[in-house]
Amino acid sequence: MELPASGLDCQSCGACCFSSLETYVRVSGDDWMRLGSEAERVAHFIGNRAYLRMTDGHCAALIVIRPPDGRAHFACSIYDRRPQVCRDLERGSPSCDAERMVKAAWAAGGLRPNSPAPSGPTPVAAACG
Ligand code: SF4
Ligand code: SF4
Numbered sequence: 696m697e698l699p700a701s702g703l704d705c706q707s708c709g710a711c712c713f714s715s716l717e718t719y720v721r722v723s724g725d726d727w728m729r730l731g732s733e734a735e736r737v738a739h740f741i742g743n744r745a746y747l748r749m750t751d752g753h754c755a756a757l758i759v760i761r762p763p764d765g766r767a768h769f770a771c772s773i774y775d776r777r778p779q780v781c782r783d784l785e786r787g788s789p790s791c792d793a794e795r796m797v798k799a800a801w802a803a804g805g806l807r808p809n810s811p812a813p814s815g816p817t818p819v820a821a822a823c824g
Contacts, residue, residue, distance in 0.1 A: 703786050709769030709802040711784055711794040712757040720747035720754060726778040733773050747778065752807060767803055 714720075722730070722738045722745035730738060737756040738745050748755035756777070760768040771777055784790050801807050 703791070705786055706769055707766055708795060708799060709753070709757065709759070709767065710798040711791065712769065712771070713753045713798045713802050714749065715752060715807065717741060717749055718744075718746050719749060720778055720780060722746055722778050730773065730776050730778075733776055737773060752801070761804060769802070 718741060722734075727734050727738065727745055733756075737754075738747050740746075751759075753759065756771055756773045758770040758772050760770075762768075771781070784794075797808050
């Protein structure tokens with residue numbers, strides 16, 4: 696399936712903010728400092744490492760609006776403070792393509808993919824823009 700790289704709208708996609716993995720988004724020490732007062736709300740420790748919390752299959756910082764008769768809308772509630780890994784995922788990049796291919800339908804309200812999130816550098820970014 697060919698995915699258009701142009702005209703992508705992260706706020707209508709949200710795919711890269713979804714995962715069934717509790718360790719999906721690593722939060723480094725610098726990330727924790729940048730999160731400031733939001734850190735305790737959106738991040739927590741698993742063992743001796745910090746990660747963003749995951750709720751209902753997506754990052755806890757993701758605001759999901761699902762109108763009964765319209766397309767889902769996504770927004771990152773900590774956009775200016777989001778972790779570096781989220782900043783590094785570029786819209787329209789190969790990683791973005793992979794995220795959308797695997798999880799766009801899930802984010803839009805469909806079933807979760809059977810396969811786990813893609814491996815490699817943690818993808819995430821979302822509602823980035
Ligand atoms: S960066 Fe994330 S939210 Fe934006 S288009 Fe790519 S997968 Fe979707
Ligand atoms: S971009 Fe925002 S909502 Fe998406 S995973 Fe990163 S912090 Fe969470």
